Amino acid sequence: MDNIAGTKSSLVVVTHLTALLLVLLWIFPTVGLFVSSFRTADQISSSGWWSSLATQEAQNPAIRLSGKEVQEGDHFVIEGELFEGREVVVSAWGTSSRATEAYSPGDTAELSRDRTVTVSESGAIRFTAAESQEGKRLPRVFTTATAPPEFTTANYELMLFDPENTESMTRAFFNTFTVTIPATIIPILVAAFAAYALAWMEFPGRAILVAAIVGLLVVPLQLALIPLLKLHLNIGIGKGYIGVWLAHTGFGLPLAIYLLRNYMAGLPRDIIENARVDGATDFQIFTKIILPLSFPALAAFAIFQFLWTWNDLLVAKVFLIDATGQTTVMTNEIVELLGTRGGNWEILATAAFVSMAVPLIVFFAMQRYLVRGLLAGSVK
Amino acid sequence: MPPAILAVVTIAVAVTACIGYFYASNLFLDKVLFPPRGPNAGRNINRANLIRPWLFLFPALFALSLYLVYPVIETLRLSFLDRDQGNAFVGLANYEQMVSEPKFWEAMRNNMLWLFVVPAASTAFGLLVAQVTDRLGWGNIAKSIIFMPMAISLVGASVIWKLVYESRPMGTEQIGVLNAIYIALGGTEPQTWLTIPFWNNFFLMIVLIWIQTGFAMVILSAALRGIPEETVEAAIVDGANPFQIFFKIKVPQIMPTIVVVWTTITIATLKVFDIVFAMTNGQWNTQVLANYMYDKLFRAFDWGVSSASAMVLMLLVLPILVWNVRQVRKEMQ
Incomplete structure (x- = not known):
């Protein structure tokens, strides 16, 4: 073409x-x-x-000299590396913040009180002094150097595995999981039976029910927040996991029923009628024929619901997170970090990626089902 | 109980209860209530079949009524009550208070802006991507990448874009891409993009457009594939150029799908909360209705006005709701 x-x-x-x-x-x-x-x-x-x-030239922050002091004749010498284990090429250096590029590599800088510093191209330093520096603060050096790309996993260690870190994402990560799994499984079960009835059983009012479910599909969940929160508080569930599971189940049902009904209605009529003729009950038809055949639609909805509950902030904030802060989820943690650690991008970025990792894996592994679900789910 | 164990127990209980309910209720219907035996066998089968659908439907209908239908009615009722006066009926007082607040009108204006820009831009970008990747060898990879933001939470997306908009004082290295480009192009000083009234709305909208384009692309791409080849071939034979083919042959044929995509994104846009909450929290004239409602509920503890603003959201959704229901009813006949 x-x-x-x-x-x-x-x-x-x-x-x-x-x-x-x-x-x-x-x-x-x-x-x-x-x-x-x-x-x-x-x-x-x-x-x-x-x-x-890319390899780049950059001014490094000041590094304070450190190392073991050795006596050489009447001098005390400290030797060391500024960039331990890194392939760095120093192009200029200095000893004060006002003249950070005063010396070339290999030069020796004379400091006060008979002290000298030499910085080589590779970042090796040699510091000499007339008297012992034991217990004194050593001078700082400023370097301008080209360094190859350098990355660290320290941020992830800090945010996931550091028990000392009060901002750790570990607990929120498990909380998110705890919210997500029941909130994905329960609506599927409930919806599958209803979808079968709407697709394959004849009864008065069926068309109206389907239409009503399509209508509920677009009801903003903001409308449900206040009455349901009051309801949960009144019947004693309060704020907690039970509440958030129920809420997610309720909010996920219209899409679940709609998706599954569309898919089930498209299954071949012959199979179902043959089974009926052979004396299968509706319950048997549903569990032995419809459910296995509907796997793609079930998978599609499961992915939707999983992504949506994992990524949700509003429902968790309203129905789950209480004043104790024990039940926080990752999205909420990130929003709080945005408030308190606005400029600390290493923390924000890591926290965000900890929360994105699972959805991204699910997304790339199950993309086919997701696309199929989207195509079936948009009201034509 | 530790949450993890509670979760496992809940799943077990819910699954058992669900399956148990369906199994037992069907059994009860067939064996006890209307057994298909004896003198009334025929009548009993018919009766059982009348009741059975409702057995299947009951849990779902109960949950839907309790979690969606009841709240809509209750929210409407609450919007006429005042909590401070012991839930007394106050008529339209909540609405009056709401419309007298400049913040509400700011939220309305911004919501309208979002409603115009986001669906239009997402659909347009989605259509563009669907068309240009249609016959590319690496089209699927390209689509995958553009579809990817769908998996990312709105909060995560907000962090991603906040880094893009990051601003550092003049003289230091800019670490936000937008400011780096701005300075490189001769901008005099770095801008704090999210605090520039009016235009900051667009910087927030970009985040949602970035997410929704993938959705539009998937649906429209399938629709483009579904266009009969003959119509395109005929146009080529008649000497149409590629742009004419796209705008005069392809787009009109997928118009119904474009409308569906547009309305679906409109609904998502209307409810936008996370992005505004995480990036500006409604400051600098970026308030939207959903965030306004949340503010009223959890900062001002004013259920009345909060319910009233939720009803405004419902009102805005209503035309689409009615239209969708009509489409489905037409389809089912």
Whole structure:
């Protein structure tokens, strides 16, 4: 088709370029945060993440000398490495913040009180002094150096595995899981039976019920917040897991019923009628024929509901999170970090990616079902 | 009880209860209530079949009534009551108080802005992506990447874009892409994009457009594939250029799908809460209805006005709701 008159090869190039541009535009912000989550706070605030991917020259923050003191004749000497284990090329250095590029690599700087510092190109230092520096603060050096890209997993260790860290995401991560799994399974069960009745059983009022469910599909859940919160408080559930599971079940049902009914209604009539003729009851037809055949639709809805409950903030805030803060979920943690740690991108980026990891894995693994579900789910 | 054990127990109880209910109720119907035996066998089978659908439907209908239908009615009722006066009926006082607040009108204006911009931009981008990736060898990879934000939470997306909009003082290195580009193009000083009234709304909208484009693309891409080849071939034979083919042959044929995508995104836009809550919390003139409602509920503890603003949301959704229901009824006949 493309080669028939009417399409030009120049247009093909334009198509490729447009697609490439859009893809880059779409992925760029995410990559930015992802890269940032592997950089240290200093790196993040001293250069844009896009420059971290290439070898670059940058001014390093001041490094205070340290090392073991050895006596050589009448001098006390400290030798060490500024950039232990890194391939760094120093292009200039200095000993005061006002002249950070005063010396070339290999030069020796004379400091007060008969002290000298030498910094080599590789970042090796040699510090000499006339008297012992035991217990004194050693001078700082400022370096300008080119360094290869350097990344660290320290942020993830801090946010996930550090028991000392009060902002750790670990608990929120498990809480999110705890919210998500029952909130995904329960509506599927309830909806599947209802969907079967709406698809394959004849009874008066069926059309009206289907229409009503389509109507409920678009009701903003904001309307449900106040009455349901009051209801939960009145019947003693209060704020907690039970409440959030029930709420997610209720809010997920219209889509579940709608998706499953559409899919089940499309199953071949012959199979079901044959089973009826053979004496199968509705319950048997449902469990032995309909459910296995509906697997794609069940999977599609399960993914939807999983993503939606995992990513939800509002329902968790209203029905789950109480004043104790024990039951916080990841989205809520991130919002709080945005408030308290607005500029600490290493923490924000890491927290965000901890919460995104599971949905992204589910997304890429089950994309086929998700697309199928979307196609079946949009009201035609 | 530790939450994890509670979760496992809940799943077990819910699954058992659900299956047990359906099994037992069907059994009861067939064996005890209307057994298909004896002198009334025929009548009993008919009666059982009249009741059975409702057995299947009951749990779902109960949950839907309790969690969606009842709250809508109750919210309407609450919007006429005043909590401070012991839930006394106050007529339209809550609505009057609401419309007298400038914040409400700011939220209304912004919501309208969102309603115009986000569905239009998402659908347009989605259509563009669907078209340009349609016959590319690497089209599926491209689609995957553009679809990916759908999996990311609105909160996560807010963090992603906040980094893009990040601003550092003049003289230091800019770590937000937008400011870095702005300075590189000759901008005099870094902008704090999210605090520039009016335009900051658009910076927030970009986040939702970024997410919703993938949805639009998936649906529209399938619709484009469904267009009969002959119509395109005929147009080519008649000498139509690629743009004419796209706008005059393809787009009109997928118009119903475009409408569906548009309305679905409209609904999502109307309810937008997380993005505003996480990025600006309604400051700097970025308030929207959903966040206004949340503010009223949990900061001002004013159920009345909060319910009234929720009813405004419902009112805005109503035309789409009616239209959807009509479509389905037409389809079912």
